[in-house]
Each structure stands twice: as structure tokens, then as C-alpha cells.
Amino acid sequence: MAHELLTGRTVIVTGAGSGIGRATAERVAAEGGRVIAVDISGDRLSALHGLIGDDAAFVAGDLADPGTIDAVIAAAGDGADGLANIAGIMDGFEPTAEIRDETWDRVLSVNVTAMMRLTRAVLPGMLARGAGAIVNVGSEAGQRGSAAGTPYTVSKHAVNGFTLSTAFFYTPQGIRCNAVAPGPVATNIEAPFHSEWAQQRLGPIMQAAIPAIARPEQLAAAIVWLLSDEASDVSGAILSVDGGWAAI
């Protein structure tokens, strides 16, 4: 039988209902892992249930709500060996002068605060076992100022800082923390342009600089590798998985 990368591991996957999260949940299951799938959409989780079956657990809820974090930890039972913080939302491409408070608050609370709370909640179990792997999904928007509106750009830079700080504090205890930074990926993420100025400013850059659109499975492959022991000496990395965009 082929070697499976995550046999016997319990892995929490957020945003598992769609896009990169769904591809990751499927790949974790294919690699022998037990998936704790989390998404705000119960319908999407039902569809995933059809794909990865009864061995997985499914938690429908808004990760910005601390009650959802509690439900995820309860579903993980004895604790999680891996955590993939993938759920995230875009802004409306608002530049700084046009930021709406509700966009700022929602983007930061889903992309940053929820990631922090869930990671904080899984760490005691990982520390007790002296092992764990955490993978956060950042973005090429976390590496530059020209790939999104200001709220999303800020949130993805924060993902990088959170990844580095967590890796710094806990790698000596056997817990690895890394991020992947995707370029454009074909998913269901909504990215409406709410700003004429952003359209003018970003439009030409995006047309000129952005590489080919990736498939979610290409991101899942990198995430699963970072979750696995194959990446046993990798911690604190921000891995660009972006068709070479970071090199431009």
C-alpha cells in the first residue's frame, strides 16, 4: 500500500466547505487523516460529507463567534495533531481613505482574530503531546501592498506575523507553524470592486503581474506537506505557492 502522509492524525480544517479548504480536507482524508471540517455553510459541509464520509467530523458555524471555536475543540476530542487555518474572506478592494468600518471589522475578525483564537485553543493539547503542525493561509497580498484593498492586505500581513511569532515561541516544544501564500486560485471567494480609485490603481498591475490561476488542489498539496512529517524541520516559513508571482 502507498505510504499515507497523515495516517492516524486528527486535522482541523477551516473553510472546508469550498476552494482551498475543501481540497485540503479531501487530501487530508486521502492521506489517512481524520478531518474536523469547519465552515460557516452547513450546506457546503453536507456536500463535503458526501466526499469524505463518516470518519470525519463536521462543525457548522461562524469562526468569528467564540462558540464555534469551543465546538471545534469539542469535536476534536482527544485533541488535534494538525490545524489548517484556511477560512478567510476578501475585502471590497477599499483603499485606506474608503475603508468601511464593517469591512475592516469583519475581515480582521475572520482572517486574523478567528485564526488566533482557534490556534490558541488547540495549542494546550499540542503542548501536552509535544507535537503539532499548524498551517495558516496567507496570501501574496501579505507580501506586498498591490494585491487587494487595505483591510485584506493588513489581515494577510498579520497572518505572516502570527505565523512567525507562533513558530518562534513553540517550535522548541515540537510544534511547527507555517503559512502558505497563494496567488490567484480558482475558488468561490468573492472579491467585489467597491472603489473606482482601486480599480484604476490595481487594474493595470493585476493584468500585468498576476500569473496563471492555480487549482485549489495545488494549494492543498503544499498545505498537506507542511502538516506532515515530511516537513519536520520546517517552521516559521511563509511558502509562496503562487506560480512565481513572488519572484516578480
Ligand SMILES: NC(=O)c1ccc[n+]([C@@H]2O[C@H](COP(=O)([O-])OP(=O)(O)OC[C@H]3O[C@@H](n4cnc5c(N)ncnc54)[C@H](O)[C@@H]3O)[C@@H](O)[C@H]2O)c1
Ligand atoms: N482564491 C484566491 O485567489 C486566494 C488567494 C490568496 C489567498 N486566499 C486565501 O485562501 C483562503 C481560502 O479561500 P478560498 O479562495 O478557498 O475561498 P472560498 O470562499 O472558496 O472558501 C472559503 C470558505 O471559508 C468559509 N468561511 C468564510 N468565512 C467563514 C467564517 N467566518 N467562519 C467559517 N467559515 C467561513 C466559506 O463559507 C468558504 O466555504 C482564504 O484565507 C483566502 O484569503 C485565496
